[in-house]
Amino acid sequence: MNLEEIKKNGPFAIGGENVDYAQYFDGTSYLNMISLKQVVVGNVTFEAGCRNHWHIHHAKSGGGQMLLVTAGRGWYQEWGKPARELRPGDVVHIPPEVKHWHGAARDSAFQHLAIEVPGENTSNEWCEAVSDDDYNALP
Numbered sequence: 001m002n003l004e005e006i007k008k009n010g011p012f013a014i015g016g017e018n019v020d021y022a023q024y025f026d027g028t029s030y031l032n033m034i035s036l037k038q039v040v041v042g043n044v045t046f047e048a049g050c051r052n053h054w055h056i057h058h059a060k061s062g063g064g065q066m067l068l069v070t071a072g073r074g075w076y077q078e079w080g081k082p083a084r085e086l087r088p089g090d091v092v093h094i095p096p097e098v099k100h101w102h103g104a105a106r107d108s109a110f111q112h113l114a115i116e117v118p119g120e121n122t123s124n125e126w127c128e129a130v131s132d133d134d135y136n137a138l139p
Contacts, residue, residue, distance in 0.1 A: 051103025063119025074110035
């Protein structure tokens with residue numbers, strides 16, 4: 001799937017280029033904040049080959065993140081575990097304190113809703129980039 005197909009057929013507008021977080025992504029992504037009330041929900045769109053860096057959602061209690069895949073093909077990986085392929089309809093529950101990354105496959109744009117799970121004293125820690133060798137080894 002290419003970016004134009006997602007723009008045309010995706011359930012949510014892709015929004016503008018994700019310049020505020022660009023330093024934590026390898027490749028180009030787009031962000032459309034769907035909700036800033038009650039529960040924070042962002043529609044994140046990745047061009048083919050784009051992925052975010054390893055990161056951790058910290059929380060004293062509650063917290064974490066959910067991903068609802070809406071278009072394309074991508075990947076999710078927790079530190080020390082194999083990567084999991086993602087397709088539309090997949091749901092990923094990411095507990096707080098779990099180091100992970102997510103992004104598009106090399107040959108497909110990718111889109112998901114990122115839902116911030118409410119919690120106490122939540123923060124996000126950005127870590128190192130996913131290595132090109134590890135990423136390029138994915139099918």
